[in-house]
Amino acid sequence: MNSKKAVYIVAGLILVAGAFIYFIFSPFKSAPISPKRIAILTASDLQLQGVDGIKAGLKELGHKEGDDILTEIKNPKGDRELTKTMAREIVAAAPDLIVSVSTSASSAVRDANKDAQIPVVAVDVGNFKELGIENIQRPGGFMTAVVVDNVPAAPKRMEILKTLLPNMKKIGILVNDKHVSYDEILRAHEDGAQKLGIEILWFKVAKKEEIAPVMQKLVAAKPDAFMTTSEATISGNAPLIAPALKAAKIPSIDFNIERGVSSGYLMVYGIPRFEVGKQGARIIDKVLNGASPGEIPVEFASVLRLEINAQLARELGISIPENLLLQANKIYQE
Secondary structure, three states: OOHHHHHHHHHHHHHHHHHHHHHHHOOOOOOOOOOEEEEEEOOOHHHHHHHHHHHHHHHHOOOOEOOOEEEEEEOOOOOHHHHHHHHHHHHHHOOOEEEEEOHHHHHHHHHHOOOOOOOEEEEEEOOHHHHOOOOOOOOOOOEEEEEEOOOOOHHHHHHHHHHHOOOOOEEEEEEOOOOOOHHHHHHHHHHHHHHHOOEEEEEEOOOHHHHHHHHHHHHHHOOOEEEOOOOHHHHOOHHHOHHHHHHOOOOEEEOOOOOOHHHOOOEEEEOOHHHHHHHHHHHHHHHHOOOOHHHOOOEEEOOOEEEEEHHHHHHHOOOOOHHHHHHOOEEEOO
16 A cells, blocks of 8 residues: 555544544534423323323324323322322422313312413313313413313203103202312203203212212112213212112213213213313424413313113113104114
């Protein structure tokens, strides 16, 4: 090898080594992007379908778990005090975003987050005013929401029962008077009952252990029909409620599309939580991209579905009117 060629080779090696050193130690190179941490708080297992919808929606919008987002789910399984504790733990961990799924979870997050002001997207909430939101177009503060119409739809559920049972005079309803939306639940149901000329027999339950004895009292009162209300203690304990209604041949309607008919209720009229979750994902995406929740209008999810258990109707000796069958999105024959 001649000396000139050797010089070229050495110079080339020096240039390559210099470029490598510059790449490694350059202060101008892009730092790796840390994934945004999203803490999700539910009220019970019932909201897990909504969480699945959130995850599916974020994936469709191009977000990837472990790449640009990291999600952590806390589920108190219907324990209201644990819900509050978990909300405080989430705020203390200082995630980039909190997603609260249900009114009770969102209320707990609102209280725990007053000082920290971490951005919050509340999904599947029934009462936005309980969260301190007065202006739905410009919520202000650290929270926006996707609101469901399960409580306002209560009069429609009564109408469905009245269509099924034209001579209905009394309806039995379980309610938790500790729920954050208790007053709204009472108003919505009483307004619907007054318009239909029926009487509500209220039965209060605040914890799981109270359900069985209260159901004995409800059955003894012999209501013409039964409705559930939107609350985790009631929603999450259908096995303690539906069998007693079936044994007493009391027709029922629930609002949980995910569980209603399969839990043993005759009918269900509500909003699919998976779709509500996907709607919430679109708002979450905006916040992840820098938008302030206080500047994002509150959205409403109102696509309600009616499902009927025709097999249970036969067992109860009830004939489903044709016009009600035509309204149903799904009819279960077995």
